[in-house]
Amino acid sequence: MTRRVLVSGNWKMNHNHFESIQFVQKLAAILRASPLPSGRDASLHPPFTSLRSVQTAVESDAVPVALGAQDCHGMDRGAFTGEVSAEMLAKLGVSYVIVGHSERRTYFGETDEIVRAKLDAVLRHAMTPILCVGETLDERQGGRAEEKVSAQLGTALSKRPGSVVGGLVVAYEPIWAIGTGETATASDAQHMAAHIRREVERLSGAEAAGGIRVQYGGSVTPENARVLLSCPDVDGLLVGGASLGAEGFAAIGRAGA
């Protein structure tokens, strides 16, 4: 099955709503002059405070990118000061929600169980989760990378229908490569992407394994995007730092096509 490639820009805690609108206007002009190749999808994941502005700017300029969020809460409403629910995101026109990013897991104590609840919430509101998995440097050096990723996938995906799992995006983000300038080699990325697909097949069946899209994330740049996207099991990229400029993001979206 040919899967569409998804390139996602995770802005993290960058770009206030003015800067976000400027980004979208610039991206609109770039993509008007030179559209993304066919078979390529893009999503933008601004901070919550920019979602509405980005949505309006994307709609008014008909920019061919989907709206994404960086996180959500597992409950739909209630006394959870400071939190944003998946229901609220769906109302804003969000299509993709990142869950279980390693920065959430590390700095905000998110466990695999919390990540599963968030994934449930995203699915409940008919959006597509981008489930992040990945190992630390210690785990990699200790030969435990696959085991770690399998455990994260197991908690998030077990007992879900294959048809649901087949619609998900899984982002393989080795923690040692995030924001460090260290990128996994294409062969590391391919190896783990293939492992993820095998695990999904074991947990949820062949249809699910054929349907899921596996992104690679961690120090992706316009320079290394082509070789990463050439890996047979890599169906997209989750991009942090290099997605903050419209030119660079568009260049990554076009890489290798």
Ligand code: PGA
């Ligand atoms: P980076 O971040 O591209 O800045 O390494 C990737 C991510 O955390 O999604």
